[in-house]
Amino acid sequence: MSVVGFDLGFQSCYVAVARAGGIETVANEYSDRCTPSFVSFGPRNRSIGAAAKSQVVTNCQNTVQGFKRFHGRAFTDPYIQSVKSNLVYDLAQMPSGSTGIKVMYMEEEKVFSIEQVTGMLLTKLKETAESALKKPVADCVISVPSYFTDGERRSVMDAAQIAGLNCLRLMNETTAVTLAYGIYKQDLPAPEEKPRIVVFVDLGHSGYQVSVCAFNKGKLKILATAFDSELGGKGFDDILVNHFCEEFGKKYKLDVRSKPRALVRLYQECEKLKKLMSANSSDLPLNIECFMNDIDVSGKLNRGQFEEMCAGLLAKVEGPLRSVMEQTKLKKEDIYAVEIVGGASRIPSLKERISKFFGKELSTTLNADEAVARGCALQCAILSPAFKVREFSITDVVPYSISLKWNSAAEEGVSDCEVFPKNHAAPFSKVLTFFRKEPFTLEAYYSNSKELPYPNCSLGQFLIKNVVPQASGESAKVKVKVRVNVHGVFSVSNASLVEVLKTAEEEEPMETDQTAKEEEEVCTVCTVFARGRKRNSHLSFFKTTTDDAKQEKKNDQPPQAKKPKVKTKTVELPIENNLHWQLSTDVLNMCVENEGKMIMQDKLEKERNDAKNNVEEYVYEMRDKLHGVLEKFVNEADRDTFSLKLEDTENWLYEDGEDQHKQVYVDKLAELKGNSKTPIQKRRYMEAEERPKAFEELGRQIQLYMKIIEAYKAKEEQYTHLDELEVTRVDKQVNDAMAWMNSKMNQQNSQDLTLEPVVKVGEIQAKTKLYSTCNPVVSKPKPKVEPPKEEKTENGPVNGQEGTESQPCNPDKATSAGTEKGTAENKLPEMDID
Ligand code: ATP
Ligand code: MG
Numbered sequence: 154m155s156v157v158g159f160d161l162g163f164q165s166c167y168v169a170v171a172r173a174g175g176i177e178t179v180a181n182e183y184s185d186r187c188t189p190s191f192v193s194f195g196p197r198n199r200s201i202g203a204a205a206k207s208q209v210v211t212n213c214q215n216t217v218q219g220f221k222r223f224h225g226r227a228f229t230d231p232y233i234q235s236v237k238s239n240l241v242y243d244l245a246q247m248p249s250g251s252t253g254i255k256v257m258y259m260e261e262e263k264v265f266s267i268e269q270v271t272g273m274l275l276t277k278l279k280e281t282a283e284s285a286l287k288k289p290v291a292d293c294v295i296s297v298p299s300y301f302t303d304g305e306r307r308s309v310m311d312a313a314q315i316a317g318l319n320c321l322r323l324m325n326e327t328t329a330v331t332l333a334y335g336i337y338k339q340d341l342p343a344p345e346e347k348p349r350i351v352v353f354v355d356l357g358h359s360g361y362q363v364s365v366c367a368f369n370k371g372k373l374k375i376l377a378t379a380f381d382s383e384l385g386g387k388g389f390d391d392i393l394v395n396h397f398c399e400e401f402g403k404k405y406k407l408d409v410r411s412k413p414r415a416l417v418r419l420y421q422e423c424e425k426l427k428k429l430m431s432a433n434s435s436d437l438p439l440n441i442e443c444f445m446n447d448i449d450v451s452g453k454l455n456r457g458q459f460e461e462m463c464a465g466l467l468a469k470v471e472g473p474l475r476s477v478m479e480q481t482k483l484k485k486e487d488i489y490a491v492e493i494v495g496g497a498s499r500i501p502s503l504k505e506r507i508s509k510f511f512g513k514e515l516s517t518t519l520n521a522d523e524a525v526a527r528g529c530a531l532q533c534a535i536l537s538p539a540f541k542v543r544e545f546s547i548t549d550v551v552p553y554s555i556s557l558k559w560n561s562a563a564e565e566g567v568s569d570c571e572v573f574p575k576n577h578a579a580p581f582s583k584v585l586t587f588f589r590k591e592p593f594t595l596e597a598y599y600s601n602s603k604e605l606p607y608p609n610c611s612l613g614q615f616l617i618k619n620v621v622p623q624a625s626g627e628s629a630k631v632k633v634k635v636r637v638n639v640h641g642v643f644s645v646s647n648a649s650l651v652e653v654l655k656t657a658e659e660e661e662p663m664e665t666d667q668t669a670k671e672e673e674e675v676c677t678v679c680t681v682f683a684r685g686r687k688r689n690s691h692l693s694f695f696k697t698t699t700d701d702a703k704q705e706k707k708n709d710q711p712p713q714a715k716k717p718k719v720k721t722k723t724v725e726l727p728i729e730n731n732l733h734w735q736l737s738t739d740v741l742n743m744c745v746e747n748e749g750k751m752i753m754q755d756k757l758e759k760e761r762n763d764a765k766n767n768v769e770e771y772v773y774e775m776r777d778k779l780h781g782v783l784e785k786f787v788n789e790a791d792r793d794t795f796s797l798k799l800e801d802t803e804n805w806l807y808e809d810g811e812d813q814h815k816q817v818y819v820d821k822l823a824e825l826k827g828n829s830k831t832p833i834q835k836r837r838y839m840e841a842e843e844r845p846k847a848f849e850e851l852g853r854q855i856q857l858y859m860k861i862i863e864a865y866k867a868k869e870e871q872y873t874h875l876d877e878l879e880v881t882r883v884d885k886q887v888n889d890a891m892a893w894m895n896s897k898m899n900q901q902n903s904q905d906l907t908l909e910p911v912v913k914v915g916e917i918q919a920k921t922k923l924y925s926t927c928n929p930v931v932s933k934p935k936p937k938v939e940p941p942k943e944e945k946t947e948n949g950p951v952n953g954q955e956g957t958e959s960q961p962c963n964p965d966k967a968t969s970a971g972t973e974k975g976t977a978e979n980k981l982p983e984m985d986i987d
Contacts, residue, residue, distance in 0.1 A: 225304030357495045
């Protein structure tokens with residue numbers, strides 16, 4: 154499986170992968186570890202990430218950004234309606250009522266769902282991970298803000314599916330940071346010691362999240378979270394943009410907001426200015442050339458003025474900090490450290506305020522930009538059997554209290570019950586017991602609308618089907634398992650009917666309620682008595698059977714109590730979900746298919762563009778070379794003809810050839826390369842480059858054999874055994890080769906370079922194969938001479954010293970053996986010419 158973490162940020166995304174060496178944040182095709190959360194739509198393709206961001210000014214209405222918080226929201230949602238007017242691209246309502254994005258794509262107006270758009274971004278991030286890991290990626294962990302509601306989370310899960318990802322966990326951004334910190338810190342308290350309390354602050358673009366975590370070795374428990382969705386980098390940008398819109402309105406009489414392009418440019422410049430002000434407190438300029446109506450605009454600002462403008466926003470820092478302290482009932486002195494991450498954590502006044510609140514220096518142990526992605530990758534590695542990670546049990550929290558309500562004729566109205574209070578541990582399952590004669594519906598909702606940054610409290614309805622009375626006509630016992638899963642999403646995950654088969658006067662067997670033991674989940678059995686009475690069921694309704702509760706149960710029921718023995722059979726019941734904004738399987742499948750088509754279209758377009766670029770590059774390259782390295786190999790007439798051809802092609806590229814099919818460019822390139830004299834010229838150039846080396850090698854071989862022949866003629870000992878006839882033949886061959894080489898070299902040197910070479914490199918290389926006929930002759934081994942037998946017996950090698958020359962351990966023997974051996978060895982062939 155792949156081990157990948159994606160930080161799906163409002164402004165930028167990061168990808169971290171686990172490799173043998175550890176967790177690594179990987180770079181995209183621009184060698185940048187940060188991928189902007191932008192998708193741009195064009196007449197032929199989409200661009201995603203950095204390529205899309207570069208089109209934000211030129212193709213602003215079809216370049217989509219800042220869509221992270223559109224997930225799981227109706228088009229009519231107040232948040233959508235409030236941001237809509239500030240966007241330079243259009244939003245539209247999807248048939249389901251959710252938010253869609255309207256753009257021109259492939260020369261047609263298209264509305265894409267938010268899941269599709271995020272799916273596109275994830276496709277890009279997936280490709281980045283794939284090219285880093287050099288293998289297909291599916292399994293991953295994706296981050297979401299801790300304050301995301303179920304609808305928003307389910308929508309991101311759908312987006313992951315559209316991108317072909319298997320999201321093993323949607324991880325809260327602050328929890329991912331917490332895990333990265335926990336794995337990084339080596340000195341956490343032992344499991345039995347008092348946990349270390351650390352506050353995490355993520356100051357991103359779209360908001361500000363705070364969480365409090367208790368750490369022990371191998372154990373990480375989130376205690377509380379809080380957030381502010383205004384206090385992010387974007388809030389500061391908005392203030393700056395407003396300020397300059399007003400200033401330029403007065404100073405230059407420009408209505409900036411009337412021109413989307415100008416507004417986008419102003420946002421870009423204001424963000425740059427904001428970043429500069431983090432590092433510099435003096436006056437800083439803001440200049441934009443040809444801003445609107447050909448007017449250049451300029452302004453200036455310093456940090457002090459900026460902080461004054463943002464006083465209202467900065468005052469929001471304390472709210473979430475105070476909130477987590479109140480929720481956890483901790484005192485400031487209980488806090489061991491305050492770790493800050495996120496791009497906007499670089500704003501000095503924010504840091505000062507947080508630091509002042511806790512009376513502590515802030516800690517920046519982690520990489521502020523990459524911590525979320527790294528935490529996600531760590532979580533993925535923990536989930537993967539292939540990686541050995543220091544195990545951490547991670548307990549997150551339920552961000553908003555969740556209740557269930559149900560309606561039943563027998564109950565004469567609505568009953569409700571809070572199943573997961575705020576900050577309840579998650580993931581977690583509970584089992585509720587109902588007594589019913591017929592199918593019934595449970596509606597899940599967030600109990601406290603005030604704490605919800607979302608207009609709709611309903612999570613969805615769950616219809617428990619196929620419920621029938623017992624054979625006796627009484628209500629049947631129905632067990633319903635509710636859970637908040639690893640993604641932080643609530644569901645009624647299972648329902649079963651307990652059918653009573655037989656009753657006998659026997660001791661009651663052990664607990665029939667099946668505790669929903671699941672990996673990583675603490676299970677509780679809860680019983681809701683709802684037999685024909687209306688109950689406002691709250692926590693008092695639950696009989697928990699965690700360890701404590703089980704004890705309680707045993708005490709309640711003495712083991713010796715005789716009760717009718719009940720034999721039961723459990724029947725699984727189907728559940729029909731009606732969840733808000735969850736894409737239906739059909740829609741999801743269609744989106745997956747469409748994403749596949751768009752990926753293919755992008756690929757084809759890339760190939761087409763590459764083919765076009767190849768023609769263009771060839772034109773430029775050849776033009777350079779005709780006046781450069783190839784100059785001396787081409788005569789003037791040929792050069793002129795070819796230059797003209799190149800110029801024609803260049804013009805064609807800007808006119809008829811601007812927008813052609815890939816094959817047209819491929820053919821064009823082939824035509825340029827084939828029909829022109831280029832190949833000849835190129836070959837001449839290549840020949841001229843390679844020729845000296847080939848001659849040198851041939852010369853080297855000729856010399857080598859000449860030396861051997863000389864040595865043979867001088868009757869040197871090692872060659873005396875060679876066959877005279879054969880040596881004479883080698884001698885002739887070598888001399889012929891030398892004559893051939895000298896003559897060719899002379900002819901070539903007097904040849905004009907613009908003409909075909911006199912001799913080809915290939916021919917020289919063929920001549921260089923002298924060794925195939927010469928070598929066997931000159932390296933023939935000397936015949937062996939066997940030493941006399943008796944001597945070998947007496948003076949043969951002793952104690953494994955055979956063949957060595959260091960034998961004189963016995964000087965008497967050594968002398969004769971040495972002499973004898975030496976003679977014999979000298980007769981052996983020693984030379985081996987290769
Ligand atoms: P979110 O977490 O809200 O989804 P994100 O993860 O994309 O958003 P980050 O990348 O953490 O956000 O932070 C981006 C924000 O940080 C931007 O508003 C950016 O302008 C701001 N930022 C980055 N560097 C600096 C700096 N040096 N000074 C001020 N602000 C900065
Ligand atoms: Mg972020």
